[in-house]
Amino acid sequence: MRAVLCEAWGPADRLVVRDVPARDPGPGEVRVRVRAAGVNFPDVLIIQKKYQVQPPLPFTPGSEAAGDVIAVGEGVTHVSPGDRVIAFAGVGCFAEEVVSPADKVVPMPPELSYDVAAAFTLTYGTSWHALRDRAALQPGETLLVLGAAGGVGLSAVEIGKALGARVIAAASSEAKLAVCREHGADATILYEAEDLREAIRRETGGRGPDVIYDPVGGRFAEPAFRSIGWRGRYLVIGFASGQIPSLPLNLALLKGASIVGVFWGQFTQREPQANLAGMRELLGWMREGRLRPRVSATYRLDEVARALDDLSLRRVTGKVLIRP
Numbered sequence: 001m002r003a004v005l006c007e008a009w010g011p012a013d014r015l016v017v018r019d020v021p022a023r024d025p026g027p028g029e030v031r032v033r034v035r036a037a038g039v040n041f042p043d044v045l046i047i048q049k050k051y052q053v054q055p056p057l058p059f060t061p062g063s064e065a066a067g068d069v070i071a072v073g074e075g076v077t078h079v080s081p082g083d084r085v086i087a088f089a090g091v092g093c094f095a096e097e098v099v100s101p102a103d104k105v106v107p108m109p110p111e112l113s114y115d116v117a118a119a120f121t122l123t124y125g126t127s128w129h130a131l132r133d134r135a136a137l138q139p140g141e142t143l144l145v146l147g148a149a150g151g152v153g154l155s156a157v158e159i160g161k162a163l164g165a166r167v168i169a170a171a172s173s174e175a176k177l178a179v180c181r182e183h184g185a186d187a188t189i190l191y192e193a194e195d196l197r198e199a200i201r202r203e204t205g206g207r208g209p210d211v212i213y214d215p216v217g218g219r220f221a222e223p224a225f226r227s228i229g230w231r232g233r234y235l236v237i238g239f240a241s242g243q244i245p246s247l248p249l250n251l252a253l254l255k256g257a258s259i260v261g262v263f264w265g266q267f268t269q270r271e272p273q274a275n276l277a278g279m280r281e282l283l284g285w286m287r288e289g290r291l292r293p294r295v296s297a298t299y300r301l302d303e304v305a306r307a308l309d310d311l312s313l314r315r316v317t318g319k320v321l322i323r324p
Contacts, residue, residue, distance in 0.1 A: 006057065035068065147215045
């Protein structure tokens with residue numbers, strides 16, 4: 001089978017596509033024919049040895065996929081050959097086939113396409129864990145989403161609305177803000193063209209947001225945190241800007257605010273049943289039409305480097321996919 005390989009740490013243009021032997025699943029594993037694989041910001045980092053998880057070289061990047069079960073290993077009973085499934089394998093999905101731990105494979109609802117299913121797991125799982133579990137976002141509260149037009153950002157906008165919050169979306173261009181409004185944002189902030197603190201004050205009537213969802217980090221983190229409301233929760237999702245910010249902890253004291261870490265990958269490992277409950281709720285919302293994953297571009301297997309570059313340079317909105 002054909003697979004993308006990271007043979008040396010570095011930028012995306014060092015990735016190669018090679019023929020590699022297919023592997024039969026071992027006990028507790030599932031072998032899946034990949035129909036579509038989601039591209040996520042951790043894929044940009046992991047090949048540069050900048051992510052929390054560092055697999056041994058060589059490895060195939062790509063953490064999530066949708067496809068068809070080819071074979072199952074001993075002890076696997078919840079899926080069978082021929083089933084359409086979603087797999088969150090962690091690595092290995094930028095290939096024609098992937099072998100995934102069985103507890104990371106779930107049956108696809110029949111109404112979902114492969115593309116939508118592949119765009120779903122990491123982004124919506126992260127945002128459910130952040131907003132429902134870590135922040136306990138309540139109906140009527142105000143949620144500010146930074147980097148709101150990206151994959152996790154748009155999922156946070158939609159989940160915030162599903163939970164009954166008022167959602168303010170902040171992004172870097174009017175075109176991206178238009179996408180945020182299409183996905184339910186109640187108000188928008190163009191943070192490249194206006195003072196972020198003043199804009200937050202305007203959109204919250206001076207009260208500040210109850211929850212801030214930040215997958216960006218960098219220069220917008222401190223002004224956003226300075227604007228948070230009393231008992232606010234600041235969700236640390238990631239650092240797409242490339243810069244890990246330093247926040248003055250006296251701000252947390254003065255606002256009675258919490259800085260809350262969100263690491264969905266560890267959540268799935270440590271609390272698999274809670275994660276499964278989240279997936280069920282998300283799929284229910286999707287059936288109701290409350291969640292609409294946006295796929296803005298698709299790429300071939302030999303275009304993975306371009307897909308990763310487009311993502312890291314913020315040329316896309318929502319999710320992009322690889323179709324092996």
